[in-house]
Amino acid sequence: MSLIGLMRGQAVAIHNGIIVQVADEKDVLDDHRLQSTTQILDVGGRLVTPGLIDAHTHFIFAGQRADEFEEKIRGVSYLEIAARGGGIKRTVRDTTATSANDLIKLGRQRLDRYLEMGVTTVEVKSGYGLSLEHELRMLKIAQTLNEIHPVDVVSTLLAAHEIPEKMSKEEYLRLVVDTIIPRVAELNLADFCDVFCERGVFSIEESELILNKGLEYGLVPKIHADQIHNTGASRLGVKVGAVSVDHADHIDQAGIQQLAESNTVAVLLPGCNFFMGLDSRAPARSMIDQGVAVALATDFNPGSCMTQNIQLIMTMGCVQFRMTPAEVLTAVTTNAAHAIGRAHDRGRIQCGFQADMTVFDVNDIRELVYHFGALHTWKTIKHGLVCWERTQ
Numbered sequence: 001m002s003l004i005g006l007m008r009g010q011a012v013a014i015h016n017g018i019i020v021q022v023a024d025e026k027d028v029l030d031d032h033r034l035q036s037t038t039q040i041l042d043v044g045g046r047l048v049t050p051g052l053i054d055a056h057t058h059f060i061f062a063g064q065r066a067d068e069f070e071e072k073i074r075g076v077s078y079l080e081i082a083a084r085g086g087g088i089k090r091t092v093r094d095t096t097a098t099s100a101n102d103l104i105k106l107g108r109q110r111l112d113r114y115l116e117m118g119v120t121t122v123e124v125k126s127g128y129g130l131s132l133e134h135e136l137r138m139l140k141i142a143q144t145l146n147e148i149h150p151v152d153v154v155s156t157l158l159a160a161h162e163i164p165e166k167m168s169k170e171e172y173l174r175l176v177v178d179t180i181i182p183r184v185a186e187l188n189l190a191d192f193c194d195v196f197c198e199r200g201v202f203s204i205e206e207s208e209l210i211l212n213k214g215l216e217y218g219l220v221p222k223i224h225a226d227q228i229h230n231t232g233a234s235r236l237g238v239k240v241g242a243v244s245v246d247h248a249d250h251i252d253q254a255g256i257q258q259l260a261e262s263n264t265v266a267v268l269l270p271g272c273n274f275f276m277g278l279d280s281r282a283p284a285r286s287m288i289d290q291g292v293a294v295a296l297a298t299d300f301n302p303g304s305c306m307t308q309n310i311q312l313i314m315t316m317g318c319v320q321f322r323m324t325p326a327e328v329l330t331a332v333t334t335n336a337a338h339a340i341g342r343a344h345d346r347g348r349i350q351c352g353f354q355a356d357m358t359v360f361d362v363n364d365i366r367e368l369v370y371h372f373g374a375l376h377t378w379k380t381i382k383h384g385l386v387c388w389e390r391t392q
């Protein structure tokens with residue numbers, strides 16, 4: 001993860017949104033394929049990275065929960081708030097009561113904000129619907145946003161995010177397994193199937209049932225694992241061949257070892273514990289040292305992490321996880337691409353890859369994470385086009 005291949009004095013040639021050459025600036029500018037119509041963008045020696053990838057978000061939602069944030073500061077726990085009908089259930093009420101058009105408007109604004117953060121691909125989960133109708137609606141909104149906005153949106157079915165208010169868990173499980181998963185697969189609305197495996201939410205056995213059912217229908221597993229308690233969910237993720245296990249704050253040593261021996265990426269979300277005022281941390285350093293592929297993401301959602309600022313998350317990776325700036329860059333580019341099954345065409349500045357690149361107004365990746373809280377994006381390039389640029 002620390003071998004990022006920093007190169008100086010280079011230029012990148014792009015044709016039809018694809019990277020076709022990465023070489024010394026002089027060679028690229030002298031190349032015979034250069035035409036009078038070729039546009040040249042001089043970044044003035046600034047740092048250029050692959051477009052950042054936010055591999056774990058819940059960015060489609062309505063309403064907000066600032067009052068719960070205050071309660072959490074006062075010591076009320078996430079699960080206590082959930083138990084009295086707040087938390088995810090509240091966002092489900094707000095989201096299902098909002099029109100699709102308004103959700104698209106909110107989604108579009110948030111994707112614009114992502115471009116400003118230097119993010120060119122975002123994963124998004126459903127899970128604020130909790131019924132066939134509304135889970136499908138959320139995923140269709142994600143599909144629409146993918147079509148109308150330059151940022152690529154990759155969808156995950158997270159019907160198993162909570163238990164809906166007027167149903168028993170058994171009834172809802174049957175609905176997810178017998179109806180929602182097959183229908184989502186049939187309509188080709190998601191690449192992945194996720195589950196919130198946690199005490200009081202879905203157990204290991206229930207999660208296994210859901211993820212295997214998804215797999216049967218071609219939805220690759222992902223799992224919210226060991227976030228608040230160690231439940232062994234990270235091990236379950238490896239067992240079912242998940243593309244990623246996410247959170248892993250309370251992962252055990254057996255889980256780390258199994259992850260290290262697998263192709264599953266650990267998507268760590270340091271913004272959550274920070275935002276919820278909790279001291280626990282995923283054992284990131286130990287995971288990386290033992291050979292786990294680690295990605296970092298925001299987990300942007302109205303409850304456990306209300307931020308889209310992946311650059312701030314990168315600094316948290318350094319300070320709280322003791323990851324080096326180079327490891328952090330890997331974690332939000334190629335490893336993040338692996339976590340959403342897109343490592344073949346993005347996450348690297350390499351011939352044949354999508355020309356998704358972010359130009360930062362710094363000389364060096366260390367400067368980016370060092371000056372924290374500031375936004376360093378200078379230009380965001382998606383498919384070869386400048387889609388966002390700093391205006392002052």
Ligand code: NIG
Pocket residue numbers: 058087088091196224227272299301302303304305
């Ligand atoms: O990743 N853990 C469950 N889901 C989200 C939180 C969603 C919410 O609180 O609205 C998470 O932390």
Ligand code: FE
Pocket residue numbers: 056057058224299
């Ligand atoms: Fe999440």
